[in-house]
Amino acid sequence: MVGKKPIKLPEGVNVSFEDRLVRVSGPLGQISVDLPKGVRASTEGQELRVSVDSETPARIYGLGFALIRNAVEGVSQGFSKELEFVGVGYRAEKIAKGLKLSLGFSHPVEFLIPEGVAVEVNDSTKIKLSGISKALVAQTAAQLRKLRPPEPYKGKGIRYAGEVVRRKQGKVVKAAAGGAA
Numbered sequence: 001m002v003g004k005k006p007i008k009l010p011e012g013v014n015v016s017f018e019d020r021l022v023r024v025s026g027p028l029g030q031i032s033v034d035l036p037k038g039v040r041a042s043t044e045g046q047e048l049r050v051s052v053d054s055e056t057p058a059r060i061y062g063l064g065f066a067l068i069r070n071a072v073e074g075v076s077q078g079f080s081k082e083l084e085f086v087g088v089g090y091r092a093e094k095i096a097k098g099l100k101l102s103l104g105f106s107h108p109v110e111f112l113i114p115e116g117v118a119v120e121v122n123d124s125t126k127i128k129l130s131g132i133s134k135a136l137v138a139q140t141a142a143q144l145r146k147l148r149p150p151e152p153y154k155g156k157g158i159r160y161a162g163e164v165v166r167r168k169q170g171k172v173v174k175a176a177a178g179g180a181a
Helices: 060-077 134-147
Strands: 013-020 022-026 031-032 041-042 048-054 078-087 091-094 099-100 109-112 117-122 126-131 157-160
Touching: 013 041, 013 117, 013 134, 022 060, 022 157, 041 060, 060 078, 078 134, 091 117, 091 157, 099 117, 109 134, 117 134, 134 157
Parallel strands: none
Antiparallel strands: 013 022, 022 031, 041 048, 078 126, 078 157, 091 099, 099 109, 117 126
């Protein structure tokens, strides 16, 4: 099981426990994780170990382990997602509250960036979202992509960097057979 491996704590990362609440602080910030029922965590030197009660299912064990591992990685390195705009006139502009997006609609779309997520706009067609919470960064990227998902015929839309969009063949006009006039 993956959860039996210890999580190595990088330099500058501190962990404190309060019942089922685990607080992880590091160079990039602080994040709290509420562990599922039956999952416990403890530190041994520079390692963090996760344990469970005997009646706790393995999937809950893995969830608790992943939540703590993501919190430790988030406060030490951070997480980021990159999005690309593909299409004529598709672009993004950073404003005070979030982003102003031109996505081929009759009006510009304003998207509010949640607290805890930083955004960078490069070339007006590339966006980089970053933060310490993996779930929050991924959720924000998914909400942005949902505004104009890539379509399969021309490939226009918002996509993750490196995402491959499978293209479909367009409508094929059949040539008239025989001597029909």
